[in-house]
Amino acid sequence: MAQYSGPDxxxxxxxxxxYPCTSHFYQTPPQIVKxxxxxxYDHENRRYTDFFAGVSVVACGHCNPDIVRRTEEQLRTLQHTCTIYLTQPNADLAQRMAEVLPGTLKRTFFVNSGSEANEGALLLARLHTGKRGFIALEQGLHGxxxxxxxxxGLRMWRTDPQLEADGDVTFIPRPYERGMSGEEAAQRSLAALRKVLEEKGGExxxxxxxxxxxNAGIIVPPAGYFAEVKALLxxxxxxxxxxxxxxxxxxxxxxxAIEHYGVQPDIVTxxxxLGNGVPVAAFATTDEIAASFNRPSASTFGGNPVSAVTALAVLDYIESHRLVQRSxxxxxxxxxxxRSLAARYPQAITEVRGAGLMxxxxLCGEDPPHGAALVDDVLEQMKDRGFIIGKxxxxxxxxxFQPPLVITEEDIAGMLTALEETLRSFI
Incomplete structure (x- = not known):
């Protein structure tokens, strides 16, 4: 067995x-080694069933052998070039993306991270429209x-205090509020959007x-919300x-997820x-909008051969193993x-929401500080019972709960049993 230094x-x-900004889960965190x-698995070879997937990253599973094999082959063949050279993997990936993206989105710019993808999308919007301002939802997280x-809009991630002086961004209420119905919250959000557009839509x-x-709590807008948003915009x-x-x-x-709403966005990030743990990201759009991004630009590592081949393997695995339907x-x-647990432990679980495996x-929605403390206690005990959950x-x-999409029904049953035992110990 390999020697490990241990958590301490x-x-x-x-x-x-x-940096002091970097934190970790758990009072007694394990050293994850495999x-x-x-x-x-931790350094003592204890197994944990992962219900967080590195925050929705390893959708196809950790070290998926079908994907790793193709990544390794590419690593041994051609590890890196930039887009200024012609290689097959990123061209194939761009073509494949056009097949899976919603509607007429077919042009893709590859980068390394979600922050870069959103940064590029916002830049593209400015280039195409010639306008500067943005609208965003309160409590959203974009990079x-x-x-x-x-x-x-999520305050804990607005690290720079100087952001408060940025007049280019207008926030509107998200279509959710405790104590409001989904429709009421959606209409409040849409009314705010109308007002902003009427006052400064030209900007x-x-x-x-x-x-x-x-990150704002897995908030699912009502069914018609984004169709109305798109029409107003x-x-x-x-x-x-x-x-x-x-x-x-x-x-x-x-x-x-936007496909739940029957809406084609102008840009998607x-x-x-997409990389199942290998850094790869992208922003995609239509022919018309992409035509506005015509000044020289590149990403040194974006769409490199290894990340492109890995992403192709991911898309192949999602399709061949029907992971969308499985989710x-x-x-x-x-x-x-x-929801069954919520019915039995209403003093602990006040709301369950989401779609698919998100x-x-x-917990304790009427008393959030108590709920936050309980979440930490639950995470700690669930870890000790062999289950990794996020918050x-x-x-x-x-x-x-955002597990790899390869999770099984038996894994879910085992986690629910452990979660009930954990809740019972605190109630």
Whole structure:
């Protein structure tokens, strides 16, 4: 067995050499040393069933052998060139993306991360419209570059205090509010959008939104919301950017979450699951909009041969193993199980929401600080029981279930049993 330094030594190294902004889950964190599909293993070879997938990244499973094999082959053949040279992998990936993207989106620019993808999409919107302003939803999260942080409404991720002085971004309420029906919250959001467009639609280049807000608590807008948003934006020649960084590639039971709403965005951004752990991201659009991005630009590592071949292997695996359909089916089973727990433990679970295998269970919604403390306690005990769960939400009081899409019904049943035992111990 390999020798590992252990969690205490790693914590000491992090304390000495990481920035203080970097945190970790758990009071007693394990040292993760190996991954196999839906499972992770620590330095003592203890197995954990992963229900977070590195925040929706390893949708096809950790170290998936079908994907790793093709990545390794490319690593041994041609590791890197830039787009200034001709290689087959990124051209094939761009063509393949045109086949899976919604509607007439067919032009793709490859980068390395979700932040870069959103930054590029916002730049593209400005280039195409000749306008500068943006609209974003409150509590949304779009990245850690300056521009993407500017359109991020979730306060904990707006790191730079100078962002408050940025007048180019207008926030409107998200279509969710505790105590409101979904329709009431949607109409409040749409009314705010109308007002912004009436007052300064001539200055707005685009609206950016996650079809399902992830870090803000897994918030699912009502069915007709984005169709109305798109129609209002079109009246003022404002583009719609769908941020599919977390939701793309089958996570929600559709290839892209915006497809639940029957809407084609003008630009879509993607990352995370596309590389299944290998850094690759992209923003895609139509022929017409892409034509506006004609000044010299490149990404040194974006679409490199290794990431492009990996992404192609990911798309092949999603299709051949029907992971989109699997996400919808197993997501229904997981939601039903969590709602059953909510009915038995209403003092703990106040709301279950989500789509596919992107589900949030809010704890103690009427008392968020207590809910946040309970989430941490639940995560700790579930880890000790062999299950990795995430957390998110504006108040960090939401249990996040975003497992690899290769998770099994048996894995879900085992996790639900452990979660009930855990909740029982705290109630």
């Amino acid at each position: 030594h790693i914590l000491q190294q992090r304390q000495q050499h990481f 991954g196999e599909m839906q499972y992770l 850690r570059t300056y521009l993407t942080m500017s359109v991020t 707005i280049a685009a609206m950016i939104a996650e079809p399902i807000q992830g 079109a009246q003022h020649d404002v583009l719609f950017i769908a941020d599919e960084i977390q939701t793309g590639f089958g996570r929600t039971g559709e290839m892209f 993607m990352a995370k699951a 919808k089916q197993l997501g229904g089973i997981l939601q039903e199980g969590l 589900i949030g269970a809010e 998110n939400g504006v108040d960090r009081n939401v249990l996040a």
